[in-house]
Amino acid sequence: MPRWNDLSASEITLLDHVFWSSSISREALATGSSFSKSRANAAVAGMLEQGVLEPTGEQVATGGRRAGTLRLSRGLGVLLGVALGATGLEVGVLAPDLELLAHHSEPADVRDGPAIVLSRVRALMRELLKQCGAKPRDVIAIGIGVPGPVDFESGQLVNPPLMPEWDAYSIRDDLRADFSAPVFVDNDVNVMALGELWRMQRGLQNFLVIKVGTGIGCGIVCHGQVYRGANGSAGDVGHICVDPAGPRCHCGNLGCVEVMAAGPAIAREATAAALAGQSALLKQMLTERGVLKLQDVAQASRAGDVAANAIVQRAGALIGQMLASVVNFYNPSHVFIGGGIQRIGPLFLAAVRQSVYHRSLALSTRHLEIQYTPLGERAGLIGAAVLAMQESLKLVEGAK
Amino acid sequence: MPRWNDLSASEITLLDHVFWSSSISREALATGSSFSKSRANAAVAGMLEQGVLEPTGEQVATGGRRAGTLRLSRGLGVLLGVALGATGLEVGVLAPDLELLAHHSEPADVRDGPAIVLSRVRALMRELLKQCGAKPRDVIAIGIGVPGPVDFESGQLVNPPLMPEWDAYSIRDDLRADFSAPVFVDNDVNVMALGELWRMQRGLQNFLVIKVGTGIGCGIVCHGQVYRGANGSAGDVGHICVDPAGPRCHCGNLGCVEVMAAGPAIAREATAAALAGQSALLKQMLTERGVLKLQDVAQASRAGDVAANAIVQRAGALIGQMLASVVNFYNPSHVFIGGGIQRIGPLFLAAVRQSVYHRSLALSTRHLEIQYTPLGERAGLIGAAVLAMQESLKLVEGAK
Numbered sequence: 001m002p003r004w005n006d007l008s009a010s011e012i013t014l015l016d017h018v019f020w021s022s023s024i025s026r027e028a029l030a031t032g033s034s035f036s037k038s039r040a041n042a043a044v045a046g047m048l049e050q051g052v053l054e055p056t057g058e059q060v061a062t063g064g065r066r067a068g069t070l071r072l073s074r075g076l077g078v079l080l081g082v083a084l085g086a087t088g089l090e091v092g093v094l095a096p097d098l099e100l101l102a103h104h105s106e107p108a109d110v111r112d113g114p115a116i117v118l119s120r121v122r123a124l125m126r127e128l129l130k131q132c133g134a135k136p137r138d139v140i141a142i143g144i145g146v147p148g149p150v151d152f153e154s155g156q157l158v159n160p161p162l163m164p165e166w167d168a169y170s171i172r173d174d175l176r177a178d179f180s181a182p183v184f185v186d187n188d189v190n191v192m193a194l195g196e197l198w199r200m201q202r203g204l205q206n207f208l209v210i211k212v213g214t215g216i217g218c219g220i221v222c223h224g225q226v227y228r229g230a231n232g233s234a235g236d237v238g239h240i241c242v243d244p245a246g247p248r249c250h251c252g253n254l255g256c257v258e259v260m261a262a263g264p265a266i267a268r269e270a271t272a273a274a275l276a277g278q279s280a281l282l283k284q285m286l287t288e289r290g291v292l293k294l295q296d297v298a299q300a301s302r303a304g305d306v307a308a309n310a311i312v313q314r315a316g317a318l319i320g321q322m323l324a325s326v327v328n329f330y331n332p333s334h335v336f337i338g339g340g341i342q343r344i345g346p347l348f349l350a351a352v353r354q355s356v357y358h359r360s361l362a363l364s365t366r367h368l369e370i371q372y373t374p375l376g377e378r379a380g381l382i383g384a385a386v387l388a389m390q391e392s393l394k395l396v397e398g399a400k
Numbered sequence: 401m402p403r404w405n406d407l408s409a410s411e412i413t414l415l416d417h418v419f420w421s422s423s424i425s426r427e428a429l430a431t432g433s434s435f436s437k438s439r440a441n442a443a444v445a446g447m448l449e450q451g452v453l454e455p456t457g458e459q460v461a462t463g464g465r466r467a468g469t470l471r472l473s474r475g476l477g478v479l480l481g482v483a484l485g486a487t488g489l490e491v492g493v494l495a496p497d498l499e500l501l502a503h504h505s506e507p508a509d510v511r512d513g514p515a516i517v518l519s520r521v522r523a524l525m526r527e528l529l530k531q532c533g534a535k536p537r538d539v540i541a542i543g544i545g546v547p548g549p550v551d552f553e554s555g556q557l558v559n560p561p562l563m564p565e566w567d568a569y570s571i572r573d574d575l576r577a578d579f580s581a582p583v584f585v586d587n588d589v590n591v592m593a594l595g596e597l598w599r600m601q602r603g604l605q606n607f608l609v610i611k612v613g614t615g616i617g618c619g620i621v622c623h624g625q626v627y628r629g630a631n632g633s634a635g636d637v638g639h640i641c642v643d644p645a646g647p648r649c650h651c652g653n654l655g656c657v658e659v660m661a662a663g664p665a666i667a668r669e670a671t672a673a674a675l676a677g678q679s680a681l682l683k684q685m686l687t688e689r690g691v692l693k694l695q696d697v698a699q700a701s702r703a704g705d706v707a708a709n710a711i712v713q714r715a716g717a718l719i720g721q722m723l724a725s726v727v728n729f730y731n732p733s734h735v736f737i738g739g740g741i742q743r744i745g746p747l748f749l750a751a752v753r754q755s756v757y758h759r760s761l762a763l764s765t766r767h768l769e770i771q772y773t774p775l776g777e778r779a780g781l782i783g784a785a786v787l788a789m790q791e792s793l794k795l796v797e798g799a800k
Contacts, residue, residue, distance in 0.1 A: 240725045322725075333630035366631060367630065
């Protein structure tokens, strides 16, 4: 199996360039790198020979010479990505060019604590690797996104409000019980932001990803890099106040956007509407399913239910109000919204946009685009694999 | 006169290092640069000979060898810095190591338009240069901070609310009428942030500077660089809503922090308190001076006037409320507050702190420091000179 530990610093730079381009033509690689064309070509030839790079299927003949696109070789091994949410988990095996080879998602409750949740994650990892015909030693690195604030250096959660049992637990040591590969941990929405950064091949430099699910969080990309803040808690927008007279949040303050507009608030209002007889559809769902969840409200809204639509619009307006402050401060080029809320569809997005454009300054919103995360439900898994690959490459670079 | 255009790329890198260190020992320069010690020493010797660097006064003998600190040579020329506010302007001549050689400040009204204001700026520049015995051709570069959103590439203001006549006016062309040096324009609080970044020798990577004067703005330092946003309007925090039922702002929205807590709001409330007979001191000031300004309220507050203190505390609480949102989002290590508000003293700062610590998450504020800008009233002028020097060095680097 080819190992990149033997590569030179300039070869690693080229490797990084190929990774962030997903696949790239030899021409573009040679001209896009900071090396001379002949030096880049020689390095590429060497890396092809060592099996670190490989040609993709597409070969186009141009003017007699065989041009070809390159990608990271499948022979390098696989990446493991984990997207842990408050109420579900997803594990995936990905090729070095981030093709998803196998994945599985299922409900999970992070409040069961790290021992239970992570042993299930490890079992799924082994199972999925087997499905792909890969072995634990083939794993290049593991990336995991978690729904709480992370100290990035130690890879540990710090006072996570949704998962107190995980405070200062070493996810790294836990996963290393089965795998010798390096483990990288980050906040779930930072990981989604990293995934979108990769998808756009770093084409956007300053954008935000907002995740709305059980909580509300924000991933920040600044000057083309994920920005984590002085203590790793940057993007903690769920506790921005949108109504000083609003209900009390678990953080102790009144009127946080999270307590008023995240998944549980939407489900709670839908339950109240069902019980108050404001919606036959929500009432029927409640009777059939026992409880209403965000996805039920999304389904009712898409079906045109008036009460569900009012709840969705109110949540969108409140989240837009929070976003207006953030947009005035940060002036991003794009805001991508992801998480469970994405299932609602265009109505929620329209309410958010209206609220932001109403409250933000003209200059901040002149070219602002607000849309759902293009990677959709895969943003977390892809992002976790990008984290794994990016940080592994940094480790190798650092050792040069 | 020595010219750095002739320097090599690695010499420029060393020059940049010396500039950001203010002054630096030869030892520290050789070890702090990415070059080998012998290569760095040779380059330094050459730059001393060319008169680009010079030893500072302090020479310390250590172990028989003469150690010495270095700075950018006075022979390189001078920098011109301009800090333009809504109601005043300041012009300074600075040495390449940012020692202030001459400066002058006076009231000015930006609403008089660029032609009038900038002709006064040019007159002051000529006068101050003469005072220093310098000539227009000695000017290395000019930096200017202006109280509105700037398109950094073109150096032009874009829809500035406080100075509409300046929209798309070319400050560069205007100042170039008298000086052939390059002119760099940025928003006033970005310039202050750059000044503080230089003062700390880039020791802090992620911090904010809030300016409270006629308006309220924020300079953002991210990953050790000033962050200007997708359209140059990042940090426009004055229009973050702190009270949905508050008064209407000139931007059209209700309850913006600027309309409720900036200098004019504080002066307006003080006038009302004086007229309502709530403060003998404010009434006396109003009678004597005809109008009350922020500095009058500051003076009354420092004298212990109860009505002035209540006004100051309310403004601090509102600005703190806005800052709490910003701190939750950005998780800076430090927030520095500058502008006219700085004259009020500790009472205002205490109100801001209380409000931020009350509303922000524990993790965001665990190590957060909130203080007045250490450069104080010089932040704008120093920052403008840093802008001039930094961008000039980039021009030279770009030409290599």
